[in-house]
Amino acid sequence: KQEVTQIPAALSVPEGENLVLNCSFTDSAIYNLQWFRQDPGKGLTSLLLIQSSQREQTSGRLNASLDKSSGRSTLYIAASQPGDSATYLCAVRHDSWGKFQFGAGTQVVVTP
Amino acid sequence: DGGITQSPKYLFRKEGQNVTLSCEQNLNHDAMYWYRQDPGQGLRLIYYSQIVNDFQKGDIAEGYSVSREKKESFPLTVTSAQKNPTAFYLCASTRTSNSYNEQFFGPGTRLTVL
Numbered sequence: 122k123q124e125v126t127q128i129p130a131a132l133s134v135p136e137g138e139n140l141v142l143n144c145s146f147t148d149s150a151i152y153n154l155q156w157f158r159q160d161p162g163k164g165l166t167s168l169l170l171i172q173s174s175q176r177e178q179t180s181g182r183l184n185a186s187l188d189k190s191s192g193r194s195t196l197y198i199a200a201s202q203p204g205d206s207a208t209y210l211c212a213v214r215h216d217s218w219g220k221f222q223f224g225a226g227t228q229v230v231v232t233p
Numbered sequence: 234d235g236g237i238t239q240s241p242k243y244l245f246r247k248e249g250q251n252v253t254l255s256c257e258q259n260l261n262h263d264a265m266y267w268y269r270q271d272p273g274q275g276l277r278l279i280y281y282s283q284i285v286n287d288f289q290k291g292d293i294a295e296g297y298s299v300s301r302e303k304k305e306s307f308p309l310t311v312t313s314a315q316k317n318p319t320a321f322y323l324c325a326s327t328r329t330s331n332s333y334n335e336q337f338f339g340p341g342t343r344l345t346v347l
Contacts, residue, residue: 125275155336164239164323164338210275212336218264218283218329220291221336225275 123148125213127224135232140198142227144211149189151213156185156196159208159226168209169196201231235260237339239324244344246311246318254309254342256324265307266325266336269293276323282307283329311344319346 126145134140144154153172157165169185171178171194177186182199198205208228212221237258246252258265264283268276278291282301296315301307307326311318324339 153334157338162321162341162343164237164340165325167335167337170335212276217334220266220278220281223268223276225273 123213123215123222125211125222125224127209127211127227129227130225131228131230133230133232134201136201136203138201140196140201140205140229140231142196142198142209142229144194144196144224146192146194146213146222148215149192150215151189152216152219154185154187154194154211154213155221156183156194157210157212159210165210201229203231203233205229206231237324237326237337239322239339239342241342242340244342246344246346248346249313251310251312252344254311254322254324254344256307256309256339257305258307258324258326258337258339259305260326260337261304261328262326262337263304263329264327264334265301266327267291267297267299267307267309268323268325270321270323270341279309279322317346318344320344 124147155170156168159165169178171187184197187194208226210226212223240255266281267279280299282288298310322342327334327336
């Protein structure tokens with residue numbers, strides 16, 4: 122059974138510092154991996170989707186990498202801002218039809 | 234605007250009552266999902282549906298039921314058999330027809346048992 126882990130569970134950084142968020146998964150036979158942001162009491166907002174054939178994906182200040190062989194993905198957020206404070210979750214999928222497996226998330230606080 | 238709507242935003246249930254949470258999408262997505270989120274925890278899958286008139290149990294289906302009579306709609310009923318239903322419920326959808334099948338979420342329904 123696939124297990125998805127996000128460490129650390131919480132992270133606090135000063136404004137301007139780069140954020141590095143980790144996601145580990147036990148079964149490397151994934152179809153894709155998706156990173157989300159969740160603000161308190163809200164739904165999830167999709168940030169980046171990486172296909173299994175890709176090594177990385179970029180959008181603005183966000184960059185996500187994928188290393189299937191080691192079962193890891195990393196989300197980098199450059200030059201963090203207080204507005205980046207949120208919980209970040211990753212999810213993996215094994216085929217185009219099936220279900221997603223989520224990590225528990227990393228709660229990020231960016232202090233001014 | 235395309236997206237997923239969930240209603241109501243807040244819902245209160247008395248002991249022994251069944252309640253139904255609504256989820257509607259206009260993204261023309263084939264697959265729809267229901268998740269439960271408890272404080273400090275990740276998302277747990279309740280039910281999912283890949284096609285109209287078909288659905289599968291997720292990891293925590295006991296005490297819940299669903300229907301998928303239309304592609305756009307995937308309502309979730311929380312029955313009286315669910316002993317601890319207080320949680321945040323999230324509905325999601327994806328395409329299944331190509332490789333870039335990003336999952337999108339609704340704003341959620343917060344259910345509280347009185």
